[in-house]
Amino acid sequence: MATIDSKIPKGPLAEKWTRYKNTQKLVNPANKRRLDIIVIGTGLAGASAAATLGELGFNVINFCMQDSPRRAHSIAAQGGINAAKNYQNDGDSIYRLYYDTIKGGDYRAREANVYRLAEVSNNIIDQCVAQGVPFAREYGGTLANRSFGGAQVSRTFYAKGQTGQQLLLGAYSALSRQIAKGTVKEYNRREVLDIVIIDGRARGVIVRNMLNGKIERYAAHAVVMATGGYGNAYFLSTNAMHSNGSVAMQAYRKGAYFANPCYAQIHPTCIPVHGDYQSKLTLMSESLRNDGRIWVPKKKEDAEAIRAGKLKPTDIKEEDRDYYLERRYPAFGNLVPRDVASRAAKERCDAGFGVAPSGLAVYLDFSEAINRLGRKAIEAKYGNLFQMYEKIENENPYETPMKIYPAIHYTMGGIWVDYELQTSVPGLFAIGEANFSDHGANRLGASALMQGLADGYFVLPYTIQNYLSDQIQVPRFSTDCAEFDEAEKAVEDKIKKIMAVQGDKTVDDLHKELGHIMWEYVGMARTKESLTLAIEKIKALREDFWKHVYVPGKAEDLNIELGKALRLIDFFDIGELMARDGLNRNESCGGHFRTEFQTEEGEALRQDEEYSYVSCWHYKGEGVEPEMLKEPLDYEETERKTRNYKN
Amino acid sequence: MAKSINITLNIWRQKDAKTKGHFETYALKDISTNASFLEMLDILNEQLVKEHKEPIAFDHDCREGICGMCSLYINGHPHGWETEITTCQLHMRKFKDGDVITIEPWRSRAFPVIRDLMVDRSAYDKIMQAGGFVSVNTGGVPDANAIAIPKPIADEAMDSASCIGCGACAAACKNGSAMLFVSAKVSQLALLPQGKAEAAARAKNMVAKMDELGFGNCTNTGACAAECPKGVSLTNIARLNREFLCAKLKD
16 A cells, blocks of 8 residues: 655654755756757736746746636635734734644644644745735725734735736736746646656656647656646536646546545635526625624514515624624634635524525625725725625615525645655645645635646755656656547547437536535535435436537537546546545545534534544546545644634 | 527638638527527537537637637627627627627637637747746846836736737738737836836837737727737837837837
8 A cells, every 4th residue: 555655854843844945855957958848728826926937047847727727716815915024013923823823724734734824824925926916905004904814913915806807817927027037937817637657756747729729749857737626526616617627637547646535625705596597606705794784684584574575684684693603602702714704694594593585695884894994995995895796696785685695615625745845646736725734624715826836936946856756857848648648549539438328418517517516515514424425426417428428520620628627527426536635534624524524513523543544545447446545644743633713 | 597598690600710600590489598609609609519510610718708718709899899898708698589690710810720710829929928928037036016116007908908919900900910919018118117118129029029020000990909808008109119119219
């Protein structure tokens, strides 16, 4: 059986990263020019990595699916980015950011990686300001901060409700500068369909040009995947329409371990579902919980009257409202972490107190904040979010509370990486949401942007050199070899097989069915039975796909349906893997809630003795059960406690 | 409250940049007014696929108004006639039963049609590559609070920076000018101390690239700002003109 070596440097937690940097191998400038690196993706992690590697002098080949690198879904992140600057003098520190992240992740993240993340967080803010990112500022000209869930300090930097956009445009501008210099070659509207392995190392990719369907080959000394998360396995999520887990699945099939697939984050504040034609769900930023108060009616009859359209939320008197987060978690109130807030909303709705015609919504109310601060102050902070809400719901959130409900938002699980962000396939690296390492079983708000940029600007550009230092004698690769031939043929065969089915179901029909299975059986509350059933149902659906899918047009052409079909095949496998992992993990932790494992008060009940490990799934062939390997999470500094947000 | 409407769509179909395009008419029944405009097109495409016809190609991704990918000309307006909205944020409740809706791609010399409603906007990337950045490498930068930036300046830079690069400005302009796009980036970086050092060169290089790529000249008609989904204002163009003039005077 393979063993897991996470390559965590020796020494005290706070000194590991410094020690690593002091002793790692580097590549000199003349040799950098001779080395090629493929970066897949142009989100915060991909764009920052590609730009930084280009600046260092490597030759970078960068791919994105959209028409421009600026469109990657990091652009949609709203609320902010955390850093341990302690500019507010409210007691923040690197240690505290690290501690909050480990605790927020329900003690299922890797200690050394999280500490490093907290350490480099401050560099990120400096870097972004130097690039001209227009962060919000105080009247004195210094940077402003706000609070996010799971923290008692204000450490979140923001640019209106468009922080992800501004950070991504910063990384995109750095990337644009390198493209102009010729150190980065950018390929847009390309979808990576396979990773090519030569002599056990990742050496290239097989790519489909989405404009003409042509299959292309690219070779390099190393491959970096920055391809985001796999939340679209649920069909409806806050992810963009093209967000997918396909590169992760290709890496998995080539031997990269898939770690903790069952850890998916369900975000508490999303606009509720309203029809079967719906294509995606829209997030309302967590930052709104700074000023918004979450409630449902105290009386069931009031909730029923609201659902029937006989009462309006503004008709409900103050004393008849149940601010259930403030009631249950006095210390953190409305700013409890996402997993806790989501489960609490589900609990109220399941108990019959939900609002909206479906009964699957709770209120996020700003009336108290508007009375206290004035409408103008609220508009300045959240104007674009309120506008977004009004466009979708046709209701004015300044006058009536927002209706919100949890939705799939982020996946903490992902491709397993060691301390150097290298996967179990030598030469293949995974950064940003695509890897698993920093958020454990639940990610805190404003930490995804931090992790993406930490990996891309400040971690990978160091650690990849430790790998490349012994590759300097390896000449540039030709794509004209048996390994590329074989990988390309496998891709072409798969496409031919899809095109040959000519059935009677559309790709979306099948994807929606998968989404229902995932939400129903692998959603917010899971049981042994539901997860077992999910595996069976996904297997049946996969067979259904291969019998009934219909993809129009030709393979060698711009073919949108074919692209969707290719991604759906991988979502089947991811869904199954998520269910399998959830079934193995007989405990509740963070985003993984097993109904059998809860406290009397309905909180997640971890089983530290048995499950303080990363589950690493190792592919064993199509239709064969994967092998599960364990990376023990040995904490040197952190004491595992029951998460407490009550006092 | 949700209701359903029947609509007729006139949609531009074009195989590629070289082939002549034409309008095709489609009737859609029972569209929920709660559906978004792009969800309405999804419904149409599902219908077309089920009839074994080629679905309509259009660009979209985040569907929450920020990625800038969606790009439809609806009844003569980029992103429809509503102000400060992207196509993906437009909802069917804005239409009436029996409406005829005309949908076209961006029409601009610098944005050739790829297929149907999909266009090639890589010209905007090329303009960014010509100077839309601060020349700073990763690492070795000062502390983020080392330079105080007055709040009004930071806020103004943020307003300029809110451009999503969708191309509606150039598509709306009778001259096909990209001035609003270029000026938004030039303004954002010229306003901030970090971007001042290269402000003159940036303005010159980005404008030169814009001209080279076939965008037209600005004649101050203001259609760009009126149609901008993010409300990027014309004052950016005034600032670009100032920066550009100063740069030329220094030459």
